[in-house]
Amino acid sequence: MNFQLTEEHLAVQQxxxxxxxxxxxxxxxxxxxxxxxxxxxxxxMGELGFMGMMVDPxxxxxxxxxxxxxxxxxxxxxxxxxxxxxxxxNNSLVCWGLEKYGTxxxxxxxxxxxxxxxxxxxxxxxxxxxxxxxxxxxxTAEDKGDYYLLNGTKNWITNGNSASVYIIIAQTDxxxxxxGINALIVEKGMPGFVVGKKEDKMGIRxxxxxxxxxxxxxxxxxxxxxxxGFGFSFAMTTLNGGRIGIASQALxxxxxxxxxxxxxxxxxxxxxxxxxxxxxxxxxLAEMATKIDAARLLVHQAxxxxxxxxxxxxxxxxxxxxxxxxxxEVTSEAVQIHGGYGYVKEYxxxxxxxxxxxxxxxxxxxxxxxxxxxRELLK
Ligand code: CAA
Numbered sequence: 001m002n003f004q005l006t007e008e009h010l011a012v013q014q015x016x017x018x019x020x021x022x023x024x025x026x027x028x029x030x031x032x033x034x035x036x037x038x039x040x041x042x043x044x045m046g047e048l049g050f051m052g053m054m055v056d057p058x059x060x061x062x063x064x065x066x067x068x069x070x071x072x073x074x075x076x077x078x079x080x081x082x083x084x085x086x087x088x089x090n091n092s093l094v095c096w097g098l099e100k101y102g103t104x105x106x107x108x109x110x111x112x113x114x115x116x117x118x119x120x121x122x123x124x125x126x127x128x129x130x131x132x133x134x135x136x137x138x139x140t141a142e143d144k145g146d147y148y149l150l151n152g153t154k155n156w157i158t159n160g161n162s163a164s165v166y167i168i169i170a171q172t173d174x175x176x177x178x179x180g181i182n183a184l185i186v187e188k189g190m191p192g193f194v195v196g197k198k199e200d201k202m203g204i205r206x207x208x209x210x211x212x213x214x215x216x217x218x219x220x221x222x223x224x225x226x227x228x229g230f231g232f233s234f235a236m237t238t239l240n241g242g243r244i245g246i247a248s249q250a251l252x253x254x255x256x257x258x259x260x261x262x263x264x265x266x267x268x269x270x271x272x273x274x275x276x277x278x279x280x281x282x283x284x285l286a287e288m289a290t291k292i293d294a295a296r297l298l299v300h301q302a303x304x305x306x307x308x309x310x311x312x313x314x315x316x317x318x319x320x321x322x323x324x325x326x327x328x329e330v331t332s333e334a335v336q337i338h339g340g341y342g343y344v345k346e347y348x349x350x351x352x353x354x355x356x357x358x359x360x361x362x363x364x365x366x367x368x369x370x371x372x373x374x375r376e377l378l379k
Contacts, residue, residue, distance in 0.1 A: 005071070012068040016075035019048060024080040029345050031082065031206040035198070037162050038083050038206050046117015050076070050087060052095050055115040059099065059107050062115075066303035070248035074296075077252025078259065081355040082206030084252065085362075088245035089158045090114060094121030094167060097183075097238040101226045110165050110185060122163035123242075124154040124212060125235050131156070132368050134169075134235060135178040139214065141170035148172070148184060148224070150217040153196075158362070160210025161195050164188045167225065168214070169235050181231035185223040192217035203354035240313050242363045244302045247319035250327040250359035251295045257334035257352040258288045264338055264347075275337065284333050291326040298322050314376035321369035324359035331356045 005013070023041055031038055045051055053069045055061020062068075069091060077084040098111045113119040130136040139152025150170060157166075166186045173180030186193060196211035226234055262285060265276040275281045298319040305312035331353035335342035342349045360366045 005067070008064075009068055009071055012064065013071040013075060015048065016050070016072035019045070019050075020076050020079035024076065024083055028080045028206075029348070029351070031080070032351050033205075033345070035200070035205045035208075037208045038080070038086070039162065041080075041083055042086055042117060042120065042162075045076075045083070045087065051090050051117035051120075052111075052115025053091055055095050055099055055111065060112045060115040061095070061099075065307045066244060067300060067307060070244060070251075070299050070303045073245055073248035074252035074255060074299075077249045078256030080206065081249055081253055081352070081358075082204045084249045085158055085204055085207050085246075085358075086120065086162070088242065088249055089123055090117070090121050092242040092245040093123035093238050094165065096241055097123070097167060097225065097234060098185075100237075101183075101230070101234055103222070105222065106185060106225070114165060119164040120159050120162050121165045121167065122157050122159040123167050123238070124157050125169045125239075126154060126156050128153060128155050132365055135181075135232065137169060137171040137181055139168065139170040141168075141172045141182050141184055141219065143172055143228075144218075146221055148182065148219045148221070150184065150186065150192075150214045150219050152214055154212040154214075156199065156362075157210055157212055158207055160212060161198065161208045166212070168219075169231050172228070172231075176229060178232040179229045181235075182228065183225040183231040183234040184219045185225065186214075186217065186219055190217050190219070201358075203351070203356070203358050239363055240316050241306060243316040243320040243369070244299065244306065244312070246359055246363045247295075247299045247302065247316065247323040250320070250323035250356065251292065251299050253352050253356045253359065254288075254295065254323070254327040254330040255292050257331040257349050257356075258285075258292055260347070260349055260352075261285065261288070261334040261337040264341075281337060284337060288330045288333055291330055295319070295323040295326050314373055317364070317369040317372040317376075320359070320363070321366060321373065324356070324366065327356035327359055 049062040052061040053064045057063045114121050141148040168184045172182050192215045194213045199209040268275045302315035302319040334349040341347045
């Protein structure tokens with residue numbers, strides 16, 4: 001067993017760390033306050049290869065492994081989780097899904113510009129009445145021969161307005177239940193497709209989360225991913241990998257808050273000595289660091305299993321379950337260590353605490369992760 005990162009891994013980690021410090025930290029509070037999508041930052045990340053990290057170079061990707069990806073996700077998430085959710089959806093859900101299951105034409109047309117960040121992708125499964133219960137899709141994709149007629153609404157879609165390429169999960173044959181669902185590539189601008197209201201969120205406020213409406217949108221058959229009826233399986237398989245991305249996001253949020261608390265505890269004096277010299281604070285730091293290390297081991301294990309082409313469904317769900325739980329605890333403790341300063345925006349930890357919550361909700365709630373894990377255990 002080797003816990004050592006390679007030179008290449010360390011280089012990716014350092015590049016992501018530098019980018020986060022130099023390009024994301026300035027303006028992060030403003031973007032959060034004003035709910036401003038990090039357009040320029042995402043463009044630069046595309047140029048640096050962070051938007052299609054694992055995509056084969058022949059489709060303009062970085063050809064990197066999942067370990068490199070989670071290392072970069074952790075560093076970016078330490079500073080700005082609004083940026084990292086955009087990165088995660090583009091890399092794990094959209095690029096990965098297209099590369100694995102798309103046709104050559106779809107890869108040429110969509111994957112190539114998505115892998116460079118020239119275009120941004122969105123993954124659209126959730127609906128007003130189908131979030132966790134993903135088989136209950138109400139959006140319909142009626143088979144009309146050469147095309148599908150798409151009707152319905154999607155909710156809480158990450159990159160909802162900034163995306164140009166949307167993967168829509170929709171029901172074609174309700175009688176077949178989850179085997180009658182398709183995954184379709186929809187382009188912004190297709191007649192009948194309207195981007196709806198932007199959500200005013202508690203956290204990840206720089207990311208743009210929208211509802212999407214489809215009224216008689218004609219989607220060519222060539223835009224279906226996989227065989228007829230493959231859509232649900234596509235969504236589940238893609239989300240398995242997506243959970244590694246969100247687990248690394250939760251890990252990064254926790255680690256970012258911990259690093260700030262550690263630094264602050266060495267600077268701030270109370271009762272005649274630094275906070276870090278008080279045992280009450282030392283115990284908090286020790287617990288926070290232990291939780292973060294445990295989460296990192298789970299995240300790296302899931303990424304490693306994926307790279308080794310081993311079954312990683314349980315490992316990914318466990319990583320997301322645990323990392324998202326400890327992100328709540330660690331960010332809350334980081335605020336506590338900062339005292340009153342922790343409760344104001346300037347010190348960053350209150351934002352990290354708000355951002356942490358979403359990692360227990362999207363790409364499967366905590367309860368869904370437990371369902372996935374227990375199913376695997378009981379198989
Ligand atoms: N991996 C692969 N296949 C899976 C799977 C998994 N983890 N879980 C289920 N499946 C397959 C099953 O094998 C079954 O296929 P077959 O019939 O061919 O055997 C099929 O899916 C249906 O399975 P179930 O009958 O068990 O389905 P279910 O309805 O009882 O539950 C679920 C499935 C695991 C709860 C699933 O609905 C689920 O994962 N829900 C959560 C969805 C989710 O993550 N939503 C978040 C939205 S995306 C998002 O947040 C992106 C973003 O913007 C950041």
